[in-house]
Amino acid sequence: MKIDGVHYRTIWVGEDGRSVHVIDQTKLPFAFETVELTSMDDAARAIRNMIVRGAPLIGATAAYGICLAMREDASDAALERAVETLAATRPTAVNLRWALDEMSTALGKRQRDERVAVAYSRAAELCDEDVATCRAIGEQGLKLIRRHAERKGGDRVNVLTHCNAGWLATVDWGTALAPIYMAHDEGLDVHVWVDETRPRNQGAALTAFELGGHDVPHTIIADNAGGHLMQLGEVDLCIVGTDRTAANGDVANKIGTYLKALAARDTGVPFYVALPGSTIDWSIESGFEIPIEERHSEEVTRLNGRTASGEVVSVDISAPGSAAANPAFDVTPARLVSGLITERGICEASHHGLISLYPEALDREGRKR
Amino acid sequence: MKIDGVHYRTIWVGEDGRSVHVIDQTKLPFAFETVELTSMDDAARAIRNMIVRGAPLIGATAAYGICLAMREDASDAALERAVETLAATRPTAVNLRWALDEMSTALGKRQRDERVAVAYSRAAELCDEDVATCRAIGEQGLKLIRRHAERKGGDRVNVLTHCNAGWLATVDWGTALAPIYMAHDEGLDVHVWVDETRPRNQGAALTAFELGGHDVPHTIIADNAGGHLMQLGEVDLCIVGTDRTAANGDVANKIGTYLKALAARDTGVPFYVALPGSTIDWSIESGFEIPIEERHSEEVTRLNGRTASGEVVSVDISAPGSAAANPAFDVTPARLVSGLITERGICEASHHGLISLYPEALDREGRKR
Numbered sequence: 040m041k042i043d044g045v046h047y048r049t050i051w052v053g054e055d056g057r058s059v060h061v062i063d064q065t066k067l068p069f070a071f072e073t074v075e076l077t078s079m080d081d082a083a084r085a086i087r088n089m090i091v092r093g094a095p096l097i098g099a100t101a102a103y104g105i106c107l108a109m110r111e112d113a114s115d116a117a118l119e120r121a122v123e124t125l126a127a128t129r130p131t132a133v134n135l136r137w138a139l140d141e142m143s144t145a146l147g148k149r150q151r152d153e154r155v156a157v158a159y160s161r162a163a164e165l166c167d168e169d170v171a172t173c174r175a176i177g178e179q180g181l182k183l184i185r186r187h188a189e190r191k192g193g194d195r196v197n198v199l200t201h202c203n204a205g206w207l208a209t210v211d212w213g214t215a216l217a218p219i220y221m222a223h224d225e226g227l228d229v230h231v232w233v234d235e236t237r238p239r240n241q242g243a244a245l246t247a248f249e250l251g252g253h254d255v256p257h258t259i260i261a262d263n264a265g266g267h268l269m270q271l272g273e274v275d276l277c278i279v280g281t282d283r284t285a286a287n288g289d290v291a292n293k294i295g296t297y298l299k300a301l302a303a304r305d306t307g308v309p310f311y312v313a314l315p316g317s318t319i320d321w322s323i324e325s326g327f328e329i330p331i332e333e334r335h336s337e338e339v340t341r342l343n344g345r346t347a348s349g350e351v352v353s354v355d356i357s358a359p360g361s362a363a364a365n366p367a368f369d370v371t372p373a374r375l376v377s378g379l380i381t382e383r384g385i386c387e388a389s390h391h392g393l394i395s396l397y398p399e400a401l402d403r404e405g406r407k408r
Numbered sequence: 409m410k411i412d413g414v415h416y417r418t419i420w421v422g423e424d425g426r427s428v429h430v431i432d433q434t435k436l437p438f439a440f441e442t443v444e445l446t447s448m449d450d451a452a453r454a455i456r457n458m459i460v461r462g463a464p465l466i467g468a469t470a471a472y473g474i475c476l477a478m479r480e481d482a483s484d485a486a487l488e489r490a491v492e493t494l495a496a497t498r499p500t501a502v503n504l505r506w507a508l509d510e511m512s513t514a515l516g517k518r519q520r521d522e523r524v525a526v527a528y529s530r531a532a533e534l535c536d537e538d539v540a541t542c543r544a545i546g547e548q549g550l551k552l553i554r555r556h557a558e559r560k561g562g563d564r565v566n567v568l569t570h571c572n573a574g575w576l577a578t579v580d581w582g583t584a585l586a587p588i589y590m591a592h593d594e595g596l597d598v599h600v601w602v603d604e605t606r607p608r609n610q611g612a613a614l615t616a617f618e619l620g621g622h623d624v625p626h627t628i629i630a631d632n633a634g635g636h637l638m639q640l641g642e643v644d645l646c647i648v649g650t651d652r653t654a655a656n657g658d659v660a661n662k663i664g665t666y667l668k669a670l671a672a673r674d675t676g677v678p679f680y681v682a683l684p685g686s687t688i689d690w691s692i693e694s695g696f697e698i699p700i701e702e703r704h705s706e707e708v709t710r711l712n713g714r715t716a717s718g719e720v721v722s723v724d725i726s727a728p729g730s731a732a733a734n735p736a737f738d739v740t741p742a743r744l745v746s747g748l749i750t751e752r753g754i755c756e757a758s759h760h761g762l763i764s765l766y767p768e769a770l771d772r773e774g775r776k777r
Contacts, residue, residue: 354713
């Protein structure tokens with residue numbers, strides 16, 4: 040996608056062919072800065088501190104983390120150490136694990152002196168695949184938005200989204216936002232209700248920044264407001280992303296997603312989850328088995344903002360001395376999900392639905408059992 | 409309740425017997441400041457700008473606004489103007505209207521030269537009645553908490569609340585928090601999950617401040633987190649307040665309440681609403697007829713916080729140029745409410761339930777129809 044007319048991906052290799060560059064998402068929307076990652080530790084830190092975030096982009100960054108590790112030491116032991124370190128950075132998103140597995144498979148059978156080149160090549164492929172996957176998710180989801188636009192006789196289609204599952208969460212395009220960009224590009228009147236997404240405000244900071252950059256009409260709302268808007272008929276459909284999808288169709292996504300799914304069910308609003316196949320964890324049979332990351336309480340009690348003079352400062356916003364808790368994800372049961380939008384099509388949120396699109400998983404599951 | 413060992417109400421008359429004093433709730437939790445209201449316009453501004461907030465305290469402030477108006481001009485026309493101005497300050501809370509009706513009734517039949525004294529006397533009575541009512545709500549709600557404590561064999565009882573329905577929202581004690589203070593005072597192990605309550609953060613700023621001041625164990629959470637905690641069994645019951653209760657038991661409360669009620673229903677957690685009879689609007693048969701205040705979008709995109717150096721600043725937190733919407737309340741349908749905790753007892757959230765406690769309303773309704 041473009042920023043000020045310049046096309047960007049969220050992660051790329053520098054002209055030296057070695058260094059890895061990412062957009063510092065902790066600085067958005069106040070500053071657009073890029074960060075150079077020169078070591079595996081840099082990559083791990085970027086994931087842990089959420090300089091990069093979003094399940095697909097976390098996977099891509101981990102893949103390049105392996106490249107940087109191989110530059111320092113291409114031994115089996117170093118590969119194992121790097122996989123372990125990177126896997127431990129964030130517990131909930133499964134693409135991280137998936138990308139590391141892909142890299143391990145690609146490198147495991149290679150000689151040490153080939154590993155650096157193979158790693159960069161495989162990481163680049165994973166990124167290109169992510170872009171293609173997101174584009175395909177967009178095309179699938181676009182059909183849904185078109186259907187709503189037709190049903191409304193061309194009147195504005197209002198989509199509610201939570202957190203950021205846009206191009207900043209992936210290598211390009213995004214998952215939940217890809218259909219919205221495509222709908223906008225083909226001239227449909229689409230408007231997005233952007234959940235602020237406390238505590239880290241990825242909606243107000245990142246999704247609004249993205250949509251604004253692409254001139255997509257949108258309105259930021261407090262996370263509390265979505266149910267009310269659904270009651271009023273102001274939401275035609277919800278589309279969100281997911282960090283991990285269980286084999287039964289349950290999804291773990293940013294904290295608060297479950298509340299919107301409940302409101303959608305209560306008010307008859309369709310609730311869709313957009314995801315690449317790489318977020319499906321076939322080894323997990325219920326979303327409630329997914330580990331939920333507990334992040335630092337300061338993310339709740341303190342936040343960054345820009346003063347009238349343009350300075351970005353960190354401020355405390357809670358009663359001094361009060362404790363805070365900060366679970367980062369919640370689980371939305373499949374029963375509340377109208378459908379899963381994948382790169383291969385839209386399916387029911389169920390084991391049956393997922394298997395209809397990913398039949399190869401049956402073999403894998405068979406092997407496992 | 410006490411602040412630093414000194415007993416406060418949220419509104420009081422100064423030693424001069426004329427000026428009205430309130431706690432500036434926009435400055436909490438960073439500073440404890442009081443504001444002197446010397447005119448009806450001061451009172452209207454204090455309500456509109458949320459220097460005072462909370463349905464019962466809004467009513468009390470409006471009552472004193474009438475006192476201040478009468479000091480300037482005790483004519484019928486001035487009384488009418490004052491009622492009109494004060495009634496227009498906030499559209500959703502019905503206690504405001506109720507308190508103004510009480511004042512009009514008390515003053516209407518009096519001579520002009522008696523009105524100032526009668527106004528101050530009636531306003532003081534309304535405040536004392538509010539304190540007694542809240543104490544009675546607390547005693548009713550305490551029974552619920554005791555029952556949970558017994559069921560858990562003395563283990564900690566976890567209560568989730570939204571926004572601030574504590575003593576700062578009333579003259580003293582609070583509605584939803586009154587049972588919690590009483591439970592804590594009698595030695596029950598009660599812990600409160602405090603919803604931050606975006607966009608104005610009354611939970612993180614006021615409820616946490618109140619509970620901390622009274623040493624009640626509590627944890628601030630993002631509004632997004634409550635559903636997840638209920639899924640995990642970390643919430644034993646929810647207690648919230650309401651700004652207006654329809655005759656069918658639907659409640660309008662701070663935006664986001666509906667989402668918590670949905671999660672409570674989905675996870676089997678009891679969801680109670682605490683209210684004084686004065687918040688019941690017998691003229692409204694469904695919560696969806698209650699006017700919902702739309703507040704300024706800057707309350708979503710900008711907030712106050714304290715920097716590391718102790719300065720309180722206003723910061724922008726959203727993508728520049730993005731619009732925001734700010735509905736202040738939502739409606740929780742009676743079907744999601746386990747019970748209404750009133751000063752007269754706990755009843756089903758239904759017309760039948762309300763009439764069982766307020767049978768005199770039947771006469772009023774009969775007269776109306």
